[in-house]
Amino acid sequence: NSSDLILDVGANLGWYAINISKINSDIKVFAFEPDDDNFRLLNDNITLNNSTNIISINKAVTAGQAGKVVLYKYPDKNLGRHSLLKTAGLEQKQTLVKTISIDDFILTTNLNGNNIKLLKIDVEGYEYQVLLG
Numbered sequence: 001n002s003s004d005l006i007l008d009v010g011a012n013l014g015w016y017a018i019n020i021s022k023i024n025s026d027i028k029v030f031a032f033e034p035d036d037d038n039f040r041l042l043n044d045n046i047t048l049n050n051s052t053n054i055i056s057i058n059k060a061v062t063a064g065q066a067g068k069v070v071l072y073k074y075p076d077k078n079l080g081r082h083s084l085l086k087t088a089g090l091e092q093k094q095t096l097v098k099t100i101s102i103d104d105f106i107l108t109t110n111l112n113g114n115n116i117k118l119l120k121i122d123v124e125g126y127e128y129q130v131l132l133g
Contacts, residue, residue: 004028007116013038017031017051021049032061042056057100063129102133103133
């Protein structure tokens, strides 16, 4: 129904969020993507697909207080490989990204957490920490 919510944590370029939004255009999909380059592409894809029920959020989802954390970016072309966890032995660029917890997001947006029908998490090994928040 129209009060149903879906959270897409680690939305990347929006493949999942866009496809789920087309199944039911009455639901709201919140797509979290911390990387600025991916976030721009996510928004381009949302516009190209006329997915007006997707709200994109340029933040990483973490446990604890809102703030900033280091996002490790890999120099290869895989835009979905970035992580909040450093991988030993691999060359990585570092960038600071804004954060929010699921709990804080629900509180600050005055959403009813009971309306969250699906929580999709794809954050390259950081899934447990997302669930803590």
